[in-house]
Amino acid sequence: MVRFLGILAGIVMVFVAAWSFGHGAYSFLTTPKERNVVKEFHEEPRDLHLASDGPFGKYDRQQLQRGFQVYKEVCSSCHSLRYVAFRNLEEIGYNEAEVKAIANQWQIDVPDIDPKTGEPKGRKAIPADHFPSPFANETAARQANNNALPPDLSLIAKAREGGASYVYSLLTGYRNPPGNLPAENRPGPNLHYNPWFANLNIAMPPPLKSDGQVGYKDGTKPTVDQMAKDVAAFLTWTAEPRLENRHRTGLAMLIFLLFTTVLGYLAYQNIWHGPTSRAVRRTGPLNPVNMAKRDAAAEEAGIPSA
Numbered sequence: 442m443v444r445f446l447g448i449l450a451g452i453v454m455v456f457v458a459a460w461s462f463g464h465g466a467y468s469f470l471t472t473p474k475e476r477n478v479v480k481e482f483h484e485e486p487r488d489l490h491l492a493s494d495g496p497f498g499k500y501d502r503q504q505l506q507r508g509f510q511v512y513k514e515v516c517s518s519c520h521s522l523r524y525v526a527f528r529n530l531e532e533i534g535y536n537e538a539e540v541k542a543i544a545n546q547w548q549i550d551v552p553d554i555d556p557k558t559g560e561p562k563g564r565k566a567i568p569a570d571h572f573p574s575p576f577a578n579e580t581a582a583r584q585a586n587n588n589a590l591p592p593d594l595s596l597i598a599k600a601r602e603g604g605a606s607y608v609y610s611l612l613t614g615y616r617n618p619p620g621n622l623p624a625e626n627r628p629g630p631n632l633h634y635n636p637w638f639a640n641l642n643i644a645m646p647p648p649l650k651s652d653g654q655v656g657y658k659d660g661t662k663p664t665v666d667q668m669a670k671d672v673a674a675f676l677t678w679t680a681e682p683r684l685e686n687r688h689r690t691g692l693a694m695l696i697f698l699l700f701t702t703v704l705g706y707l708a709y710q711n712i713w714h715g716p717t718s719r720a721v722r723r724t725g726p727l728n729p730v731n732m733a734k735r736d737a738a739a740e741e742a743g744i745p746s747a
């Protein structure tokens with residue numbers, strides 16, 4: 442009787458499981474898929490290869506300087522770099538005098554306070570200052586940008602999936618909306634279609650509009666593509682100025698670990714009294730016969746046994 446009840450319970454369970462699986466599969470196959478328009482039109486970051494890529498990568502200082510020039514002449518009119526100081530530019534190859542001149546001639550004043558009256562006022566930047574925002578505060582920034590906020594760019598290459606490739610794709614990604622884009626996803630007033638931006642429509646007007654917008658001094662051709670690559674490389678540096686250090690430390694660490702592994706193996710060979718160790722191979726296995734021989738030899742030589 443008990444066995445019969447057990448079998449019956451088993452059959453019922455199997456039936457319930459099969460039924461719920463069948464029901465789920467049926468509704469999965471028959472319900473039409475919800476369309477996610479943003480996903481459908483969104484593009485993955487384009488390929489971008491920088492000198493700093495890979496475990497041994499180093500920054501291309503020439504490219505970083507070009508990228509800085511693009512930031513200075515184009516992006517800085519809307520975006521700050523609040524974690525980067527003018528003097529950090531020495532790390533990408535500018536000398537002290539050049540850094541002083543760059544800070545002194547910066548087009549945006551640094552907010553300060555009048556020491557006599559206590560009133561807020563602007564002053565010329567010095568090398569210790571960080572790259573200032575052109576707007577006094579968030580409200581002013583939104584006011585000037587159709588209610589969108591230009592984010593600080595110091596860490597943007599770390600903050601967005603795709604990093605430098607994303608920045609490069611975004612800057613070169615402005616196009617006309619495709620014909621089959623539904624009306625509710627079309628750019629509204631003051632928005633620009635860009636399939637690399639999260640919701641397809643970005644408030645930033647295309648900052649790099651034409652070849653030659655920035656005059657490079659090193660002979661590189663300032664095409665829109667090149668300027669976008671250079672500023673993406675520069676923003677990779679602002680997000681991780683210690684990258685080369687990290688790569689060097691990683692390499693030293695690997696060499697050290699390799700060295701200690703070899704040392705550890707040799708020590709094991711010499712000290713460990715296993716059947717394969719060298720010490721045992723020299724004297725033969727430590728069986729009572731050998732140990733007796735050794736003790737006898739020690740006694741003969743006048744060495745007191747332990």
Ligand code: HEC
Nearest residue numbers: 515516518519586589590591592597608643644645648672
């Ligand atoms: C006219 C002002 C303006 C200029 C010039 C400008 N930007 Fe922007 N930028 C914006 C605004 C506004 C946003 C916010 C967009 C939004 O949220 O829709 C933005 C957003 C961004 C973002 C973030 C996108 C995201 O994923 O959230 C990046 C990266 C960026 N800008 C890079 C640059 C670079 C690089 C330059 C220079 C080549 C530049 N911008 C020049 C106004 C500007």
